[in-house]
Amino acid sequence: MxxxxxxxxxxxxxxxxxxxxxxxxxxxxxxxxxxxxxxxxxxxxxxxxxxxxxxxxxxxxxxxxxxxxxxxxxxxxxxxxxxxxxxxxxxxxxxxxxxxxxxxxxxxxxxxxxxxxxxxxxxxxxxxxxxxxxxxxxxxxxxxxxxxxxxxxxxxxxxxxxxxxxxxxxxxxxxxxxxIMPSARLSGLDAAWWVDAGERAHLRWVRPEPEDALMLALARLHAGGFLSLGEGSRFAGSFRTHGLLVPVFDLDRERHPDEWIDPATEFGKRLAEAAASDVPLSSAERRSRDGLRSRQITLR
Known part of the structure; x- marks a missing residue:
């Protein structure tokens, strides 16, 4: 990722x-x-x-x-x-x-x-x-x-x-x-960074939510098929660093960084809605949570 x-x-x-x-x-x-x-x-x-x-x-x-x-x-x-x-x-x-x-x-x-x-x-x-x-x-x-x-x-x-x-x-x-790897900060989004890593580009989005709350929100989206930025993107996993989670998406590197602003903005709204839910996780969402945790990398 x-x-x-x-x-x-x-x-x-x-x-x-x-x-x-x-x-x-x-x-x-x-x-x-x-x-x-x-x-x-x-x-x-x-x-x-x-x-x-x-x-x-x-x-x-x-x-x-x-x-x-x-x-x-x-x-x-x-x-x-x-x-x-x-x-x-x-x-x-x-x-x-x-x-x-x-x-x-x-x-x-x-x-x-x-x-x-x-x-x-x-x-x-x-x-x-x-x-x-x-x-x-x-x-x-x-x-x-x-x-x-x-x-x-x-x-x-x-x-x-x-x-x-x-x-x-x-x-x-x-x-x-x-x-150097070409990089850009997506305008209007807090700490959402596009990085061209060579074969693929990535969105690395440092999130301010507590780790556990954000993981639950990601699990809800994953189970519902909404953990994506749309065509040309794929959720790759997440970093854990300095007490925060950093979701990472693989992106089509042929697209300009600014082309990902609207999809990322929409994803941010979905993520906020999922984070606001207090409904207990379903069995499918719990499986998603466990799977997403296995795809974390801790940076030290």
Whole structure:
């Protein structure tokens, strides 16, 4: 079902290192958050940007500080932060897909934001030094403000306008551009992302509902034959990540992403109606629920 691969380049990053980082945090008293971005208006998009969106940026509504801070899916070298002049303005960048990460990405981002607001221009932050005393993200940004996301077709934004990169940097950007999977956020829908994975395209829709409630709604639709976006689509399964479910649909990649907005909108309405039902599941719906659970993949 087009499993997420955090498909942007993370030089030197690997699963063993991430597990080691998280174990070290636990030994230092850190606590893993089951739903780290809960309470933020941008929760679902933050999960998408962290897990499967290749190249995107969004200004962050920081609560304090005079320097603008921009969230990026990934920064050069998969660092946690960097500071530079962008379009004539001192700007701090923080990455949500990083080479080293703790068990709580909310605190990682909060730590990186604090660094980005006070660092010297030209500096970069390899790892956000978050610990149990670091505030949650909701304490350093306006929790009620959604993100204004810009999706990029490549990583050319890594190089500031008017700067001539050295050959090594240019080669890094070229390699990153060659690996990118085209992506688009479906207009008018919260955290519904179209991704071209090669042989097929996918809709990956990060949903805000509690996992159990959403699974019941999906089961009702599946049993009734309505778990689809119509012709050219097929329900593939779902991701479980950061306390949320992400239903995934295989799509006809020959169709433009915008062609899926209306079908996805209609599906969203059906899903909301199914979620509002308090009628006990029928035997067919229970079978559907069990089958759908077997098609989940947990991202760690």
């Amino acid at each position: 087009g499993k997420s691969k955090r498909n942007t380049p993370k030089p030197g990053g690997n699963r063993a290192q991430r597990l080691a980082d998280r174990q070290a945090e636990r030994e230092q008293g850190g606590v893993a958050a089951a739903r780290p971005f809960q309470g933020l208006a941008a929760e679902c998009d933050l999960v998408a940007l962290r897990e499967f969106v290749p190249s995107a940026t969004a200004p962050l509504p920081v609560a304090e500080g005079s320097r603008a801070v921009v969230l990026a899916t990934v920064l050069p070298g998969a660092v946690a932060g960097l500071a530079r002049v962008q379009d004539g303005t001192d700007t701090g960048y923080v990455g949500i897909q990083t080479q080293h990460e703790s068990a709580n990405p909310s605190r990682d981002l909060a730590a990186a934001i604090g660094w980005a607001q006070n660092s010297a221009l030209g500096d970069s932050l390899a790892t956000a030094e978050a610990d149990a005393s670091t505030p949650e993200l909701s304490a350093v940004i306006d929790a009620g403000v959604p993100l204004e996301i810009t999706v990029h077709a490549d990583f050319n934004w890594w190089i500031p306008a008017g700067v001539q990169p050295d050959p090594q940097v240019a080669a890094t950007v070229e390699r990153a551009n060659a690996a």
